[in-house]
Amino acid sequence: MIGIAELRLDGNAVGGLLGELFALDLTATPCTCGGCGAREPMACLDVYVGAGIVVRCRHCDAVMIRIVQGHGRTWLDLSGTTSLQLGPQ
């Protein structure tokens, strides 16, 4: 039986996909959690891959980003993220 910790990846796992969508490398992008206010680089977030991709805060486990792809489309839900800081860090 596979435990949930074995399915967890870090934020680098979604860096390539989001990099394609934003035409930027987002792995170092500071992301602010809408649940607890923690601010971490995307590479430090927890990523779960299943039918879609769920990115969770490492501090409070809140869902920060959801990504679903199908039929040539991508749905990106950032409602759990207060901000993404794009540009020079």
Ligand SMILES: [Zn+2]
């Ligand atoms: Zn949080």
